[in-house]
Amino acid sequence: MTLALLIIGSILSMYLAGRIAEHRGRSFKVWxxxxxxxxxxxxxxxxxxxxLGDRNGNHA
Structure with missing residues (x-):
């Protein structure tokens, strides 16, 4: 049971780190x-x- 929770937690942290990085303008796969x-x-x-996500060339 503990091993299953560790595997699920690892996969979840991989997904979350990738999505957060992608939202911040970085590579999903790398993160x-x-x-x-x-x-x-x-x-x-x-x-x-x-x-890096806010860099669109507009300088207020």
């Missing part, structure tokens, strides 16, 4: 692999990098 390697620590790590 999903990073989450596969370092686990849930990738979730706060993705917020430490600058948001």
């Amino acid at each position: 999903a692999w990073i989450a596969a390697i370092i686990g849930p620590l990738a979730l706060p790590l993705v917020y430490l990098f600058p948001n």
Whole structure:
């Protein structure tokens, strides 16, 4: 039972890290692999990098 929860948690953290990274203008695949390697620590790590999603050339 514990192993199943760990596997589900790992897959969920991979998906969430990928989606958050994609929303911030980064690669889904790269961040999903990073989450596969370092686990849930990738979730706060993705917020430490600058948001590339807002760069559309408009300078207020």
